[in-house]
Amino acid sequence: VPDPGPGEVLVDVLTCGVCQTDQHYVEGGVGDDFPYLLGHEASGIVAAVGEGVTEVAVGDKVILNWRAVCGQCRACRKGEPWYCFDTHNAVQRMTLEDGTELTPALGIGAFAEKTLVAAGQCTKIEGELEDHQYAAVGLLGCGVMAGIGAVLNTAAVRRGESVAVIGCGGVGTAAVAGAALAGATTIIAVDLDDDKLATAKRFGATHTVNSRTQEPVAAIQELTGGFGADVVVDAVGIAATFRQAFEARDLAGRMVLVGVPAPGTTWEIPLDEVFGRGGAIKSAWYG
Missing domain, CATH: 3.90.180.10 (Medium-chain alcohol dehydrogenases, catalytic domain)
Structure with a gap:
């Protein structure tokens, strides 16, 4: 050195x-x-x-x-x-x-x-x-800056908006905390692990969804009046969760992908779905 x-x-x-x-x-x-x-x-x-x-x-x-x-x-x-x-x-x-x-x-x-x-x-x-x-x-x-930065900076969550976070490890839980700091009124944490969901609730999640027992897109829509969330954060970075995040947005909602997808990962979303739902898709590697 x-x-x-x-x-x-x-x-x-x-x-x-x-x-x-x-x-x-x-x-x-x-x-x-x-x-x-x-x-x-x-x-x-x-x-x-x-x-x-x-x-x-x-x-x-x-x-x-x-x-x-x-x-x-x-x-x-x-x-x-x-x-x-x-x-x-x-x-x-x-x-x-x-x-x-x-x-x-x-x-x-x-x-x-x-x-x-x-x-x-x-x-x-x-x-x-x-x-x-x-x-x-x-x-x-690292993880705290990534999750909070994705919500406060990249997604620019505003007071009163709804936020869903898919994946509640360190980055996802930080995103939940960031949503609470931003004044989001509905904060939905999605994960496969009940312990992680419990931690997300401690950091500000108002609702939790265990995707082992609930279909996450339908659950997020139900919790947001049938519309979808204003902002969805994908803190997992695999094709399945990317698609879920895209589909769980409200019309003209924003979606943020945090982190680095695995090598070779691809996503296929028809253009009519992209244009039909509007909004923004952003990448926020470390907010």
């Missing part, structure tokens, strides 16, 4: 979770710039900073995030940094002992004792946490 250059930060990794995106890298679903250094749901302690770094200092505890926005591109100037067209990562590459350059997955690569990132990828943790809590806060740079 090289010493940090200008605008770079060296971080001692405290914790790092395993995300489904890591598996997509393994399967070649994100790119082919092997070998990859995986891991991005991370927290750590700043070990060294490069020239010009003012955001953090040595000893700061930080959450790592993969999008260090530039603040200057046309998206950032419009107040939409989640669409930043010039995000930053560390310029220098970490390497194997034989000098082989590694590609840090999502610009982090935290399945290691140390990692090198751009300073803007570090979010300082204020206050003290218990040791076990650092694993939880690492999720803020």
Whole structure:
């Protein structure tokens, strides 16, 4: 791991979770710039900073995030940094002992004792946490940001709207929380697992649908007066749930796909259905 250059930060990794995106890298679903250094749901302690770094200092505890926005591109100037067209990562590459350059997955690569990132990828943790809590806060740079960002930013959910979330893992539950923050009045959580649905309810779901026992499209329509939801978030990313999300929207409703579909996944929706239902279909990889 090289010493940090200008605008770079060296971080001692405290914790790092395993995300489904890591598996997509393994399967070649994100790119082919092997070998990859995986891991991005991370927290750590700043070990060294490069020239010009003012955001953090040595000893700061930080959450790592993969999008260090530039603040200057046309998206950032419009107040939409989640669409930043010039995000930053560390310029220098970490390497194997034989000098082989590694590609840090999502610009982090935290399945290691140390990692090198751009300073803007570090979010300082204020206050003290218990040791076990650092694993939880690492999720803020990945799953939490993805789910909440998909609802607040990409879907732009408004107060009083209805939202359905298909798939209530970490990202989906964060989307439920985002819908509650946005003031949605009907928030429908859909999953196969009753425990996940119970968690979604704790985070703001007003209704739950177990798709093992209920057909989700019909259930969502029933809970929204027969119309469908204003916004449907697909937090699973397989062909079946994509189709369900499309069909569960109200006329002119919005649909957001969060995450990375498995390699080779395709969706077929007739054009007359697309034009007939209107609305918008968006992808929100990390909101």
